[in-house]
Amino acid sequence: MKRITLLVDWSIGQGEFWLARRLNESGFIVKQIGIPHYGLGNRGVKWRKLILWRQYFDLAIKALRCTSRNDVIVSWNFVVGAFAGCLNHIFRTKRKILSLNMIVHNKGRLNNWLRKTIYLKVLNDKNFFATTHSTKLIEHYQRLFGFQADRVFLLHDSFQEDWEVAESSVTEKSVFCGGDAARDWATLLRVARMLPEIKFICIARRKCFDFCDIPANVEWHFDVTSELFYEKLKSCMIVALPLDSFAPAGLIVMMRAALLGKPIIITETPSTKNYIDNGINGWLISVGDHDELETRIRELLDDNEIRKKFALGLKEKIVSVFSPQAYAAKLAEIINKNVKEDN
Numbered sequence: 001m002k003r004i005t006l007l008v009d010w011s012i013g014q015g016e017f018w019l020a021r022r023l024n025e026s027g028f029i030v031k032q033i034g035i036p037h038y039g040l041g042n043r044g045v046k047w048r049k050l051i052l053w054r055q056y057f058d059l060a061i062k063a064l065r066c067t068s069r070n071d072v073i074v075s076w077n078f079v080v081g082a083f084a085g086c087l088n089h090i091f092r093t094k095r096k097i098l099s100l101n102m103i104v105h106n107k108g109r110l111n112n113w114l115r116k117t118i119y120l121k122v123l124n125d126k127n128f129f130a131t132t133h134s135t136k137l138i139e140h141y142q143r144l145f146g147f148q149a150d151r152v153f154l155l156h157d158s159f160q161e162d163w164e165v166a167e168s169s170v171t172e173k174s175v176f177c178g179g180d181a182a183r184d185w186a187t188l189l190r191v192a193r194m195l196p197e198i199k200f201i202c203i204a205r206r207k208c209f210d211f212c213d214i215p216a217n218v219e220w221h222f223d224v225t226s227e228l229f230y231e232k233l234k235s236c237m238i239v240a241l242p243l244d245s246f247a248p249a250g251l252i253v254m255m256r257a258a259l260l261g262k263p264i265i266i267t268e269t270p271s272t273k274n275y276i277d278n279g280i281n282g283w284l285i286s287v288g289d290h291d292e293l294e295t296r297i298r299e300l301l302d303d304n305e306i307r308k309k310f311a312l313g314l315k316e317k318i319v320s321v322f323s324p325q326a327y328a329a330k331l332a333e334i335i336n337k338n339v340k341e342d343n
Contacts, residue, residue, distance in 0.1 A: 002335065003029045005067050007059055007084070009077040011038040018161040019076070022328030028335075033066070035059055053079075060084035064093050070341040074331075075099045078130065085122040094127060096339045100331075102132040102152065104141060105182060105247050116145065123147035129339060131155035131331075133248045134270035140246070153334045156274055157248075158327035159255045159318055168261030168311060169234055175297055176236035176262075178203035178229060179253045182245035184267065185211060190290045191240075192218050195297065201232050234260055238300045238307065242285070242293055243267035251275075258318050263310035265296045275322070281313030 006020050012034035020030045035055045060083035063073050073095050075081030081099020088095050104119075106112065122128050123145050130152045132138060138152050175198060177188050183204065192200045192215045199217055206222040214220055221232070233239065239257040241250045241264070248271040254264055255275070266272050268284035276282040283296040300307055 002027075003067075003071050004031070004335070005063055005071060005073045006030055006032045007063055007073065007075040007077070007080050008032065008034045009038070009056065009059070009080055010034055011036060017076075018324055019328060019331075022324060023074075023332060026328060026332040028332070031066075033059065033063060056080045057083050060087055064088060064091070064095060067095055069094045070096060072096045072098065072335060072339055074335075076101075078102050081128075081130070082118060082122055085125060085128040086118050088127060089121055089125045094342065096127055096129070096341075098129045098131070098335065098339055100131050100155065101157070101248070102130045102137075102141060103181075103248050104144065105245050105249075119145045123151055129153065129334075131334065133157065133251075134274060136270040137248070140270075150338070153338065155327070155330055155334065156322055157251050157255070157271075158322045158324050159259060161324050163256055163259055164230075165259045165315075165319070166234075166261060170237050171235040172199065172237070173301065174199040174201050174236045175301075176201045176233050176239045176257075177241060178233065179241070179250060180205050180208060182243045182247065182249035183208070184242035184244040184288065185209060187242045187244075187288050187290050187293060188240065189213075189215065189218070191242075191294045191297065194290070194294050198297070198301065201236055203229055203232060230256065230260075233257055233262070236262065238263050238265065238297065240264075240293065240297060241266040242288075243269060243272075244287060246270070255318055255322070258311070258314040261311045261315060263300055263307045264314060265293065265300065275318065276314065277317075281317060282310050 004023055008017055012032055017032055020032045023030045056079055059080055063084050064087055067073060073084055078099045078101050081097055085097045088097055124147050132152060133156060135154060196217050201219045203221045203224055239262045241254060243249050246269060250266055251271060254266055257264060264282040265285060267287055276284050278284040285292045285296060
């Protein structure tokens with residue numbers, strides 16, 4: 001029976017992660033390792049990112065130390081898995097490492113160079129494997145990092161078992177936009193100015209936001225708790241998520257909003273196209289297209305029937321196709337078929 005060490009980027013004192021339980025049910029022996037004394041503040045403040053990376057590095061070292069040759073290390077956070085893969089390559093410890101959800105956003109020049117240097121080594125190591133959201137992303141990353149096609153596998157995100165599923169409860173005619181990675185705030189604010197009669201509720205990380213001219217119809221919040229974030233989302237009529245990146249972004253907020261019965265407008269990317277069938281269960285818009293975003297917002301706010309159709313259609317698709325059970329089954333298949341022991 002294959003042993004798996006599952007790395008999660010938070011403290012595990014709150015109990016077993018659902019993926020560990022699902023992999024156990026698939027016949028693996030799963031050990032879960034997390035980050036002691038983990039704090040969300042390390043994500044929200046720029047200088048504390050160094051502390052977060054040190055925690056990731058320590059978790060990668062711990063994973064190598066507590067496993068044996070040919071054991072499989074599965075990392076929920078791709079960066080942690082990349083650290084483990086780099087150390088595994090340097091010290092030739094010969095663990096099998098599968099790092100989930102490869103996302104490569106464009107960063108500063110130094111950050112891009114360091115990442116490319118590490119990923120070029122790691123992704124061409126026979127003991128390292130990864131997953132990402134679409135075949136187009138696999139092809140894109142292959143051009144960037146030059147790895148063989150059998151190193152990275154397709155694995156769509158699922159909703160998580162502790163996420164709330166509910167009927168829509170609207171308390172005001174408003175548009176919600178929130179989150180961290182790759183939000184196109186410039187386009188969102190331009191549309192808010194085009195729709196002065198509509199209230200927008202926006203939640204961002206202060207470190208990712210550098211605008212000072214906020215329209216009067218925009219209610220702003222920074223660095224709020226998860227509870228307040230989803231309380232604000234639940235109160236709105238529609239959710240709009242303009243994005244400015246080809247890489248995966250916005251999927252967690254999109255899925256959680258759909259499970260709460262909200263109709264979605266989101267930028268078309270290789271990842272969002274897996275979930276949204278344009279005009280059937282949501283609207284897909286082009287990057288930076290403020291006119292299209294304004295039109296779609298007006299249409300949804302003015303048409304109760306299409307709001308209901310989009311909300312129900314996307315919720316049904318996510319629950320039936322992108323379930324935790326389907327995710328764990330596909331992950332188990334990837335491990336059994338591709339992550340082989342050395343002779």
